[in-house]
Amino acid sequence: MRKLSIVLVVAAACLTCFAAAASGKPAPSRLTIESVPSGAFGNVSSPRAACAEGRQVVLFEMRGDERDPARDRRIGSDRAAESEDSLLWSVETRRTGSFYARAKATKGCAAALSRVLPVAARVAGEEGSDSPYPPCGPYVSEGPSLICKFTEMYLDLDQEGPLRPCRFGDSSGGCPGRATGLFPWGRTGAGDRPRVQISWRPGDRVRILEVASEGSAGRLDGTIPNAGSDRFTVTNAFARNENGGGNGDNFFTPNLPGQGPGEVGGPLKLNFQNGRGTDFGAQAWISGYLFLKH
Secondary structure (H helix, E strand, C coil), X not given: CHHHHHHHHHHHHHHHHHHHHHHCCCECCEECCEEECCEEEEEEECCCHHHCCCCEEEEEECCCCCCCCCCCEEEEEEECXXXXXXXXXXXXXXXXXXXXXXXXXXXXXXXXXXXXXXXXXXXXXXXXXXXXXXXXXXXXXXXXXXEEEEEEEEEEECCCECCECCCCCCCCEEEEEEEECCCCCCCCCCCCCCEEEEXXXXXXXXXXXXXXXXXXXXXXXXXXXXXXXXXXXXXXXXXXXXXXXXXXEEEECCCCCCCCCCCCCCCEEEEEXXXXXXXXXXXXXEEEEEEEXX
């Protein structure tokens, strides 16, 4: 009799779970869309993880005044994949037009549509075009763009120590110096050149690179494949605002297919030049585009 009671309790619990699942609403999803020179990309998010990771996203070109997947032109599709703290999709198209993204409804997941991206071609990164993206800084999240332009930062580096030259070819090291560039990485709130420390160390098949400006107001952390590479993949860039502490925006580079160093969607471009002869210092230039972390 005791066993029967246990079976009845379990059965009742299962029926309750089934009824709750049957009556539950599909989880909502959110799709963002931004343009890059080769096409479009975006982020997929949902309170239910299964509705975001691996979700198929289709890019459409509008034929009329309203979004209508039944009649609009299908450009391509991709599945959302993890890139740092985001789930990103990207579709290549070098067409000029108005585009939007759609994720069809699946079991337990509601359908989602992005905003319309007008004229998603000939944007920043192409020669002769003005950048539609704001400069990187602590307040990019207050605007509509997920992308910001990291205008070239110059690092004038000193030797690592007495009779120790700053040589990026070494397996590990670190050099102090001064930076020139965007606030807060290459300029203080008072407009001065901040002190900067660049350091590197070996990692798992990559070299881990860190750049911290005066008072850690701005940081660039990431990896490069080897000492001779110009591909600086940013895993976390932080821009602290005047409220101090951890207040400010965080960024990364998604390394989208087909995008090179310094291009929209690609890694930052790093040019590191060791000193020569009796010059124990070094110089470096960093530029490109950063993407807001969600």
